[in-house]
Amino acid sequence: MSPLRVVLSLLAGLAVAGLLSACGRSDAFPSAATPGKAVQALDLAGLPSDLLGLAVKKEDVAEPVSKVPATFIDGLALYSLRHNELVQATLQVTRFNHSADVGSEKFRLSVVNQIGSSTPRPFRLGGRTVYLTTGTKQSIAVWFSGRYMLLLASRADYDEPRTLLRKALELQP
């Protein structure tokens, strides 16, 4: 399985199944959730074609998302960042629907705590809070911007994950 495919399956799972359970609002499910087919493909305006020397390419996640019956997100984009065709990192942009209490720290933590294989720890970068955790052979950074959540996953052996993260933090969804 290619690294991107691994990342795709992981991230699609996080974006949909993870977020649903993170909300802990199954009672509110029918009215609050967005059907997977209704989740829009987002475009991150201002995302350059090259980020820190890595080629940025938008990946199609419509199919796995459409299979999800309901979710608390209404928009999603996934970008791969490659060097010589090898995926070094992925950037996922998720927009929560209006039923999600994105502004509450409790909600954010419940989402973040479902990501990665270690307990996420908050760090401060350039005045923003970023949650860091690890996945299998990858480092994962998560941060929030308005109704959006951004998730940067980089290979564990990628040499510039923090520099890349700081670059990604400049992006405005």
Place this chain on the structure above:
Amino acid sequence: MIPARTKVLAVMLVVAALGLSGCGPSTDAEKRVRAALKATERLSRSYLYSETFTDKAGSHDTTVLGFVEDDFRYKAHVTVGGRPTLDESVNDDALAVRFLDPARIGDFLRRPTKQDKGGSGLGADKTAASPVATKAKTGPTAAELLPTHRWVLDPAGAPAVVGTPSGDRLVGADPVLDSLDVLAYVERSIGEADRIVEFSEDSLEYKKAEDPFEHPKKGSGVVRYDFEAPKLPKASQTANGNQVTPDARHFRKMSVYVKDGRVVQVAEKIDVAARLKDLAEIYDTKFPADRSKDQLAVIAIDALNAIRQGQGQQPVRLRSMEFKLADLGGSVKVDMPTDTTTASLALLENRGRAADAAVGAVEAAALAATLAAPPPPPS
């Protein structure tokens, strides 16, 4: 029937006791400390970290003057025994180090047991060390450069921030990371304390003779919170088949000074001398009468650590620590030095790319041997 006068007296005593206790419920004090820690962690800052560690050889002083722009941008100046020893700057993935006192390099070299741990990465997933080490050597190595007082830059050598929590690292083994970790260390200590109270000299529970820390100046607006250590475990207590031995928490005296909702100072003393009597009673032992309390504390902690390490537990470090913060939220900018030479810094503990850790351990061992070798006889 209780006489009315006695009732009045009793009520007065209760009122007096409540008024003098100097603190509300301990949970409130704990909440205030936690909130102050959280508020402070987010801020840029400078700090002075001072540690005095005591063992049989005497006392050893280490200070770290630090500047933190954010969690991935900081610099630190280390002195050991009053001598400038090490400068370190981190900017995201990049790490620059120079030794001002090359005789101390050995204290910072990678230890053989940590060959699998590198630095860098957002998370430094320890399972992920790439077999591909840093680019082929084209210039001098860090082992050659560091003894010459020169700055060495490892573009991907910054210490890991996730996956190597200080719970996994011995306190005292890395003064730079220890100093950066103080606020998190305090947070962990909250969980280890019996309770946290707001300091008041007028409290009925306050024991002046047992207080090693400075009092907040009147009118300064500084509030001091004291951590109370739990009771020592009984000799008969066991866990996982082992005798429960006292931990650092049982000897810890810690005070956190808060001003305007932010932590401005932390003081800690692992005070074994104050619990010698308890230790003697619990473990049915007698300490030599011809030694000072401080000497006995060293003897006691050595004996205790022998048991703890035999059980696979971390030793208790006999130390005093003070951490003073300044410039909170101010304009703290961390620049990297410009006069650097690029090389892998994986020979230093907790530094360098994970992929370079194995090579770093070999380099560290070779450098340690060189440093330990006697100087060649004069020709």
